[in-house]
Every structure is written in C-alpha cells, then in structure tokens.
Amino acid sequence: MDKIDIKSLSEKELGQKIKDEGQEAYRAKQIFRWLYKVGVKSFEEMLDIPLEMRHILKKKFHITHPATLDSKASLIDGTTKYLFKLEDGATIESVFLPEKNRNTICLSSQVGCKMNCSFCASAPFGFVRNLRPSEIVDEVLAIRSKKPDCPITNLVFMGIGEPLDNYDNVMRAIRLFNDKDAFNIGARRITISTCGLIPGIKKLMDENLQLELSVSLHSADEGVRSELIPVNKRYPLRDLMQACRDYIKKTGRIITFEYIMIKGVNCSAEDAFKLSKLLKGIKCKVNTIAYNQIKARGYEAPGAGDIRIFMNTLKNNGINAISRKSKGEDIDAGCGQLRISRL
Numbered sequence: 438m439d440k441i442d443i444k445s446l447s448e449k450e451l452g453q454k455i456k457d458e459g460q461e462a463y464r465a466k467q468i469f470r471w472l473y474k475v476g477v478k479s480f481e482e483m484l485d486i487p488l489e490m491r492h493i494l495k496k497k498f499h500i501t502h503p504a505t506l507d508s509k510a511s512l513i514d515g516t517t518k519y520l521f522k523l524e525d526g527a528t529i530e531s532v533f534l535p536e537k538n539r540n541t542i543c544l545s546s547q548v549g550c551k552m553n554c555s556f557c558a559s560a561p562f563g564f565v566r567n568l569r570p571s572e573i574v575d576e577v578l579a580i581r582s583k584k585p586d587c588p589i590t591n592l593v594f595m596g597i598g599e600p601l602d603n604y605d606n607v608m609r610a611i612r613l614f615n616d617k618d619a620f621n622i623g624a625r626r627i628t629i630s631t632c633g634l635i636p637g638i639k640k641l642m643d644e645n646l647q648l649e650l651s652v653s654l655h656s657a658d659e660g661v662r663s664e665l666i667p668v669n670k671r672y673p674l675r676d677l678m679q680a681c682r683d684y685i686k687k688t689g690r691i692i693t694f695e696y697i698m699i700k701g702v703n704c705s706a707e708d709a710f711k712l713s714k715l716l717k718g719i720k721c722k723v724n725t726i727a728y729n730q731i732k733a734r735g736y737e738a739p740g741a742g743d744i745r746i747f748m749n750t751l752k753n754n755g756i757n758a759i760s761r762k763s764k765g766e767d768i769d770a771g772c773g774q775l776r777i778s779r780l
C-alpha cells in the first residue's frame with residue numbers, strides 16, 4: 438500500500454484520516470505543530486503523540502524531506518541559493534533573500550517549466566513534472582532549518598516553474614503557509630508570479646485570499662512579448678490586460694507588473710512610452726530589473742543610461758515604477774542558474 442503524503446493534506450483532511458484509523462481527530466493539530474512549527478522529519482520525534490499512535494502514523498503516512506545538493510551564498514547581500522534533490526531524484530532550486538525588515542524565500546513550483554521563455558535559464562531543460570504541495574512546503578522547511586535565526590516572513594513563487602500551471606498543488610501549499618497551526622504566514626506576504634496564464638488569474642479571483650499577484654510583462658508589444666514569453670501567443674496582451682483589470686475590480690487589490698529590461702529588446706524610451714499607454718488607468722505598480730546575464734541565452738543587460746531614460750519616461754507618463762537591483766549577482770541567483778552550474 439502506498440503511504441499517504443502527510444504534508445499534502447490540510448489539517449481537516451488529516452483529522453479525518455486519523456479518525457478513520459480510530460484515533461482522535463484533534464491530534465491533527467499536534468501533528469501539524471510537529472511538522473510545520475518544529476519541522477520534524479519522523480513520527481518518532483512527535484513526543485506528545487502516544488507511542489501506539491506514532492506506529493499507526495508511520496504505517497499509514499510518509500514525511501517527505503529533500504536532500505540539499507548544493508548551496509551558494511552571496512558575499513554582497515547574503516542571498517543564498519539552494520539546490521534540492523527530491524525523493525525521485527529530480528532537482529529544484531529555492532533562494533533565501535534576507536533584507537532589513539523581512540526574510541523572503543523564492544520558491545519553485547515545478548520541476549522544469551513548459552513556458553519556454555527565451556530569456557530564462559531553466560527553460561531549455563523543458564518540463565519534468567509538477568511539485569506536490571509537500572515538496573513546495575519542504576522548500577521553506579529546509580531553508581528555515583538552515584537559517585534558524587532568520588524568521589521567514591515572505592514567500593514569492595518566482596523560482597522555477599509557472600505556479601498557475603500547477604494551480605491546485607500551489608494553492609494547497611499556500612493554504613498550509615497561511616494556516617495558523619502550520620506556518621502562519623499572512624496571504625498578503627505571499628506573492629504568486631505568473632507569465633500571464635489567464636485561466637489561472639481568473640480562478641485566483643475567486644479564491645478569496647489576499648494574495649499578491651505579480652504578472653511578468655517584459656514588453657508592451659505583442660510581437661516582442663511573444664518572442665520573450667511564447668505563451669503570449671495563446672494569451673495575448675490585450676486579453677491579459679482585460680483579465681488583470683477584472684482581477685483588480687473583483688479583488689480590490691493592485692497588481693505588480695514585472696519587467697526585465699534587456700538591452701536592445703524592450704527598454705528604449707519608445708518601449709517605456711508603449712508600456713505607459715498599456716497600463717494607463719490600471720491600479721498597479723511596475724518593478725523593473727536589469728537582465729541577469731546568462732551566457733547561453735544571448736541577451737545582455739542594458740547600460741545605466743538606458744535604464745535611466747526608460748525609468749524617467751515611465752515616471753513622466755504617470756507610471757508608479759521602481760527599478761530593483763538584482764540580488765545575489767555574485768552567485769548567479771537568477772532562476773535555474775545553480776541547476777545549470779551542476780550540469
């Protein structure tokens with residue numbers, strides 16, 4: 438009999454399964470505390486659970502935990518990138534980003550990715566499989582155990598994979614992050630970043646969760662965006678912007694648009710003007726970041742002068758835009774790059 442993946446269950450589901458085994462459902466709360474607040478890797482460590490019940494749990498359930506294959510810490514800003522090996526041998530990356538008032542983990546949601554964005558380090562390796570909820574929460578548990586003095590305050594789904602392409606498992610993991618008996622991280626501190634999967638954005642509107650939504654734009658021109666993000670051919674900008682307007686109207690929340698500036702591709706004054714026009718009247722903010730150069734992909738980062746002109750044009754056209762500095766530049770902290778360096 439296959440054992441049940443315990444970290445993919447909600448507290449209520451776990452309670453029901455325990456009840457089915459003739460045990461008291463309230464024990465689920467205790468088990469949650471051991472799994473998510475303490476971070477144990479075995480049932481033997483759950484000391485306030487009766488011994489007999491621990492035996493039953495061990496027979497029925499499985500506790501996943503990844504192995505750490507590699508890690509690299511930035512000497513500049515403390516950003517630390519981890520390469521984890523999952524139980525089937527697949528590898529994923531997660532990044533720890535310390536800041537003055539917050540500690541963020543950048544999470545992967547899939548092994549590989551189907552979206553094939555032309556600038557992305559992970560894209561050439563294609564898609565392998567979705568991460569299970571347990572494997573997503575394990576990214577946080579594994580990093581938290583290595584950084585015991587740094588409480589994790591924020592989570593961003595910006596690692597490898599498209600989170601809305603693994604919608605159900607990502608939402609299950611988010612509910613565990615949000616659960617006060619598990620991680621107790623507020624929904625407003627959790628960001629889902631999508632390359633623009635409209636059906637996922639529509640589903641998200643009805644979740645009644647105060648999540649942060651971030652949409653990767655990278656160009657306001659349909660042709661250029663389709664080259665950078667091929668899924669733009671299926672979900673073109675005009676439809677994506679309508680979905681974003683609907684999302685803002687329904688949830689009352691603003692959207693962050695991500696924009697990677699790539700030399701000679703999408704960051705001229707004209708590009709900024711087009712972007713301002715596209716976003717006119719939409720309650721949003723724009724995060725721009727210079728391309729984190731990956732030799733294999735052939736793109737380059739723009740110079741400081743080009744960035745200044747692009748940002749000033751956005752500002753002069755009424756767009757609330759912030760130019761962010763790339764984290765962990767000395768460790769290639771862009772997604773997929775640690776995985777590549779191991780190949």
Ligand code: SF4
Pocket residue numbers: 550551552553554557558559560596597598599632772
């Ligand atoms: S940028 Fe994100 S969505 Fe695009 S291929 Fe890379 S991981 Fe997938």
